[in-house]
Amino acid sequence: AERKRKVGDVIEEVERTLSTPTALLRGISDALVTEMERGLRGDIHCQLKMLISYVDNLPTGDEHGLFYALDLGGTNFRVLRVQLGGREKRVVKQESKEVSIPPHLMVGTSMELFDFIAAALAEFVDTEGGLFHLPEGRQRELGFTFSFPVNQLSISSGTLIKWTKGFSISGTVGEDVVSELSKAMERQGLDMKVSALVNDTVGTLAGGRYLDNDVVAAVILGTGTNAAYVEHANAIPKWTGLLPKSGNMVINTEWGSFKSDKLPLSEYDKAMDFESLNPGEQIYEKMISGMYLGEIVRRILLKLAHDAALFGDVVPPKLEQPFVLRTPDMSAMHHDASHDLKVLGTKLKDIVGVADTSLEVRYITRHICDIVAERGARLAAAGIYGILKKLGRDKVPTDGSTMPRTVIALDGGLYEHYRKFSSCLEATLTDLLGDEAASSLVAKLANDGSGIGASLLAASHSQYA
Numbered sequence: 001a002e003r004k005r006k007v008g009d010v011i012e013e014v015e016r017t018l019s020t021p022t023a024l025l026r027g028i029s030d031a032l033v034t035e036m037e038r039g040l041r042g043d044i045h046c047q048l049k050m051l052i053s054y055v056d057n058l059p060t061g062d063e064h065g066l067f068y069a070l071d072l073g074g075t076n077f078r079v080l081r082v083q084l085g086g087r088e089k090r091v092v093k094q095e096s097k098e099v100s101i102p103p104h105l106m107v108g109t110s111m112e113l114f115d116f117i118a119a120a121l122a123e124f125v126d127t128e129g130g131l132f133h134l135p136e137g138r139q140r141e142l143g144f145t146f147s148f149p150v151n152q153l154s155i156s157s158g159t160l161i162k163w164t165k166g167f168s169i170s171g172t173v174g175e176d177v178v179s180e181l182s183k184a185m186e187r188q189g190l191d192m193k194v195s196a197l198v199n200d201t202v203g204t205l206a207g208g209r210y211l212d213n214d215v216v217a218a219v220i221l222g223t224g225t226n227a228a229y230v231e232h233a234n235a236i237p238k239w240t241g242l243l244p245k246s247g248n249m250v251i252n253t254e255w256g257s258f259k260s261d262k263l264p265l266s267e268y269d270k271a272m273d274f275e276s277l278n279p280g281e282q283i284y285e286k287m288i289s290g291m292y293l294g295e296i297v298r299r300i301l302l303k304l305a306h307d308a309a310l311f312g313d314v315v316p317p318k319l320e321q322p323f324v325l326r327t328p329d330m331s332a333m334h335h336d337a338s339h340d341l342k343v344l345g346t347k348l349k350d351i352v353g354v355a356d357t358s359l360e361v362r363y364i365t366r367h368i369c370d371i372v373a374e375r376g377a378r379l380a381a382a383g384i385y386g387i388l389k390k391l392g393r394d395k396v397p398t399d400g401s402t403m404p405r406t407v408i409a410l411d412g413g414l415y416e417h418y419r420k421f422s423s424c425l426e427a428t429l430t431d432l433l434g435d436e437a438a439s440s441l442v443a444k445l446a447n448d449g450s451g452i453g454a455s456l457l458a459a460s461h462s463q464y465a
């Protein structure tokens with residue numbers, strides 16, 4: 001009975017400190033919009049970088065030719081080639097290959113990482129054939145999707161601001177990542193030109209727009225989280241160049257680094273942040289994205305084990321190990337719909353090392369997954385709502401005109417595979433927008449849109465275009 005009471009106390013405290021009532025979400029959206037505006041002004045104290053992408057035109061559908069893309073994300077990288085056939089034929093053929101990044105390369109040297117990538121790319125190029133066709137005398141071209149914050153110098157160059165997610169590589173910060181990649185390709189004897197350097201959000205936005213003209217923003221919910229959207233070029237005070245003809249500029253918000261006293265950090269968030277590779281940074285990301293959700297659950301379970309003997313008198317040693325509980329496992333536990341939570345029991349046995357958990361312990365574990373996933377999804381929805389506000393698409397026009405259809409392209413393993421997360425995100429958006437405005441909003445899964453998007457941007461910025 002004493003144990004039960006202690007368990008109840010901890011759960012109650014977790015429910016309270018991880019709760020995100022709608023009014024709180026509205027405050028977070030407003031704080032995000034304020035930060036976005038500061039970032040666009042170039043305020044150096046601003047957390048949101050609001051990076052200028054140099055993409056002032058999104059794909060039109062006319063792109064044609066053979067293009068490659070390379071997508072370096074958090075856990076995998078993908079190489080892709082696509083034969084574009086212009087307005088009529090669109091994507092004639094595409095092929096891709098996914099390679100996982102050996103963990104030691106994520107904390108090694110810049111050269112090792114880029115050599116590994118270039119080697120995989122060269123190997124992939126060697127398998128080109130069939131419907132893929134490069135006109136005589138032309139150099140192959142590549143769109144490089146790089147999912148880390150970059151100070152873009154042009155559409156095809158930019159210096160790394162910092163590593164995020166699990167990466168911590170010496171000697172890359174401040175360097176032009178395109179020239180790093182180009183040098184590595186040269187070392188591989190691969191003759192290819194990087195025509196576009198794009199963030200994955202920008203690639204997803206481009207890929208989304210190619211398929212649907214109403215796409216105005218893209219959100220990534222994968223290992224990390226980030227968003228990009230189409231801004232009016234004259235609403236970017238820090239942009240000192242010529243106004244682009246289109247009047248638009250795609251902005252990579254880097255919203256993962258959003259930080260605000262409106263964001264309620266629990267003791268679990270604070271401890272995880274403190275022990276992370278990048279303390280004090282990427283606070284919003286750490287509450288939302290796939291790299292961290294499972295780890296937050298682990299920390300809460302550990303607290304329950306310590307303070308309330310949830311798994312018996314001894315704390316399971318495996319539970320002490322940071323990041324043993326991965327978000328895909330959390331998702332599998334959360335979705336367990338069997339009457340005795342069999343899947344969840346097996347996961348606890350495999351991951352935490354406790355056999356024979358009681359049904360009650362399994363229910364509690366699932367409840368913790370629910371709390372953590374729901375908070376992440378609701379915070380992500382507040383971010384999207386913030387972007388809609390910034391775009392003036394958060395409410396039905398008062399002048400009687402019809403609400404424009406608005407499409408958000410979403411991608412990332414967390415959004416794609418964690419169903420309870422994505423459905424909570426969508427329900428929360430409807431809640432924030434109200435039924436009428438929500439009815440003209442479409443959240444669209446842009447599966448691997450960033451790779452296609454990067455190749456489309458390589459096409460529109462081709463040296464031969």
Ligand code: ADP
Nearest residue numbers: 073074075222223290328331412413414417418
């Ligand atoms: P990246 O963000 O590294 O570019 P992805 O978009 O493929 O790559 O996202 C991978 C991340 O998505 C994983 O790190 C994991 O956190 C999350 N993820 C993958 N599968 C699932 C799943 N079944 N349930 C929940 N999260 C998942």
Ligand code: MG
Nearest residue numbers: 073074200222
């Ligand atoms: Mg990715």
